[in-house]
Amino acid sequence: MLIKNSPGLYEKISLLAGGAKFDVSCASSGVSRKNNHSNMGNTSKFGICHSWTSDGRCISLLKILFTNFCINDCAYCINRKKNDIPRTILSPEELAKVTYEFYRRNYIEGLFLSSGIINNADKTMEMMIDALKILRIKYKFNGYIHLKIIPESSQSTILEAIKWADRVSINIELPTEKSLSYLAPDKKMTSIINTMNFISKTIEDLKDDKSGYNAKGGQSTQLIIGATPESDFEILKLSSLLYKKNRLKRVYYSGYIPVNNDSRLPALSKPPLLREHRLYQADWLMRFYGFNIDEIVSPDNPYLNEKFDPKLDWALRNLDFFPVDIAKAPYEMILRVPGIGPTSAKRIIKLRKYCSFTLNDLKKLGVVIKRAKYFITINGKSYSVDKVEKNRERLRNNLSESVQYGLAL
Amino acid sequence: MNTLVKRLKETLNKKQEQLFVHQIDSFDKTFRELDKKTFQILYNYSLSEGNTVYEDICYFLEKYKDQKILNFSSDPVFERIFHTSQRVKREIHRFKGFLRFKELKGGYLYASFKPEYNIILPLSRHFANRMMKEKIIIHDTKRDLAVFCYENRVYPAKIESSIPDETALEKIISSLWIEYFEKVAIKERFNKNLQRQKVPLKYRNSILEFRREHV
Numbered sequence: 001m002l003i004k005n006s007p008g009l010y011e012k013i014s015l016l017a018g019g020a021k022f023d024v025s026c027a028s029s030g031v032s033r034k035n036n037h038s039n040m041g042n043t044s045k046f047g048i049c050h051s052w053t054s055d056g057r058c059i060s061l062l063k064i065l066f067t068n069f070c071i072n073d074c075a076y077c078i079n080r081k082k083n084d085i086p087r088t089i090l091s092p093e094e095l096a097k098v099t100y101e102f103y104r105r106n107y108i109e110g111l112f113l114s115s116g117i118i119n120n121a122d123k124t125m126e127m128m129i130d131a132l133k134i135l136r137i138k139y140k141f142n143g144y145i146h147l148k149i150i151p152e153s154s155q156s157t158i159l160e161a162i163k164w165a166d167r168v169s170i171n172i173e174l175p176t177e178k179s180l181s182y183l184a185p186d187k188k189m190t191s192i193i194n195t196m197n198f199i200s201k202t203i204e205d206l207k208d209d210k211s212g213y214n215a216k217g218g219q220s221t222q223l224i225i226g227a228t229p230e231s232d233f234e235i236l237k238l239s240s241l242l243y244k245k246n247r248l249k250r251v252y253y254s255g256y257i258p259v260n261n262d263s264r265l266p267a268l269s270k271p272p273l274l275r276e277h278r279l280y281q282a283d284w285l286m287r288f289y290g291f292n293i294d295e296i297v298s299p300d301n302p303y304l305n306e307k308f309d310p311k312l313d314w315a316l317r318n319l320d321f322f323p324v325d326i327a328k329a330p331y332e333m334i335l336r337v338p339g340i341g342p343t344s345a346k347r348i349i350k351l352r353k354y355c356s357f358t359l360n361d362l363k364k365l366g367v368v369i370k371r372a373k374y375f376i377t378i379n380g381k382s383y384s385v386d387k388v389e390k391n392r393e394r395l396r397n398n399l400s401e402s403v404q405y406g407l408a409l
Numbered sequence: 410m411n412t413l414v415k416r417l418k419e420t421l422n423k424k425q426e427q428l429f430v431h432q433i434d435s436f437d438k439t440f441r442e443l444d445k446k447t448f449q450i451l452y453n454y455s456l457s458e459g460n461t462v463y464e465d466i467c468y469f470l471e472k473y474k475d476q477k478i479l480n481f482s483s484d485p486v487f488e489r490i491f492h493t494s495q496r497v498k499r500e501i502h503r504f505k506g507f508l509r510f511k512e513l514k515g516g517y518l519y520a521s522f523k524p525e526y527n528i529i530l531p532l533s534r535h536f537a538n539r540m541m542k543e544k545i546i547i548h549d550t551k552r553d554l555a556v557f558c559y560e561n562r563v564y565p566a567k568i569e570s571s572i573p574d575e576t577a578l579e580k581i582i583s584s585l586w587i588e589y590f591e592k593v594a595i596k597e598r599f600n601k602n603l604q605r606q607k608v609p610l611k612y613r614n615s616i617l618e619f620r621r622e623h624v
Contacts, residue, residue: 013585017592035538035561042539049607050506051618053594056603060506063593101582104518104540105510107617257597271597364488 041143070116110144339372
């Protein structure tokens, strides 16, 4: 049996998990595929989390490196060339077997395979693709696979990679060309963006092709937050472009955690978790709430408010927009009210044809009343003593008392 | 849909034995007129095993005939049905992730769990499809219910003898998993409170990687 004959597999998994943990992506969503042909595995559109580690992050996929050898020397990375750490590499068969055995015990929803670079990008990608092929063919694995694309891979390798994966991603890591060449001199922004475009185009071209997996879950990327001096505006501007122009499914933000002693990097006492959280909230506003980036941050106002979430912050800056009448306003306007999300907004639209609401009814529909009450009327009736137009400062104070940070920091 | 109707009737019949001696079948037509979503809500509610499941569903069907609209904030019974069925749905989804199988001698995958609601059937549907070629036993140790899944089918089962020993490979794989689970956490982001919200203590006994700290 293979696993018994793998010397040091335990140590390898231990090292390669530790090397992969800083990649924050873990989604197993976006692809719905039933198991129709007596294979092993299916995928769920909504994704399934299998566990949560002691940092409160979910484990959905087996997030692991193929190898932690690397020819690059990126300042922020634990696996950079000049670090004196134990190095190891899995064989494609070992990786496939471990994934398969984890999957059938329901530990995981699939595989998220990334890697350091050994020899060159193509050579590394080929080994990773080999592992995927063994998994897909020998083990008939039909579950979720997210494959990292190594920068500078050739187009033919990328094309092959896409065929076997449900989602692919290439990490930008640092939001500007300048920062990238400062901290990761082996990486080039233009080349990464070009690769992204090639991936989007390939996924689009293969949309109706039935012969492969074809990355139907799209592509994603990651940005490191707080290692370089970019403002929230610069970061979100980039995300907004990536969503619109490059059709990315997700941009992940990873608060910088110092792992190396390097004078080019800032000394942080703890990772910028609140900033990371606010960026995700802003990201959600752009993707699900119809906000334009200019409404959230601007060159004159380049940082998100740490005290209020970006939606509440927008509302406080745009009090003229309120109150919104729940009984009459269109969906897009209701969605702008702090405390109302897409789910409750849709419920309101659906039910208001048949009945009128009280504040308590709204609560049952999922509206966060302590926030929303300042910004709404129901059939012209206001529910807050602090009417919106009355006193901006008092409103701010009231809200800051009632708003709690979403993160337990 | 047809299997769902059958299952809901079975569940209600069980209740009926204790409470009523009449006609579940008279609901047949009403059940079939429901849209799939509403039906799913009633089915999930029936799994909650609440004391008033039968009465509440009768009430619902009676009201639903006239109304055809589900305003779930206006009626306490409706509210209870929606609220509880939401909780049942959530537990099913959670256990799709939390259930842990171990490999037993004889080639079986075995998982035991203690769910709050009686969700073993919808849950095993998920695994029967996912792992078609595996011989799966899922065991609700709280209610002492068991099912056997094979080739996309679910069979009711009874655990009659003691559970066979784990295979030799099982120990290796489970210790690999526990090591992985420890190593993939970022200590600079340590947040036990968040972990506790996500993995409630009541479920931890059935989750391999949490069992050690819990016992």
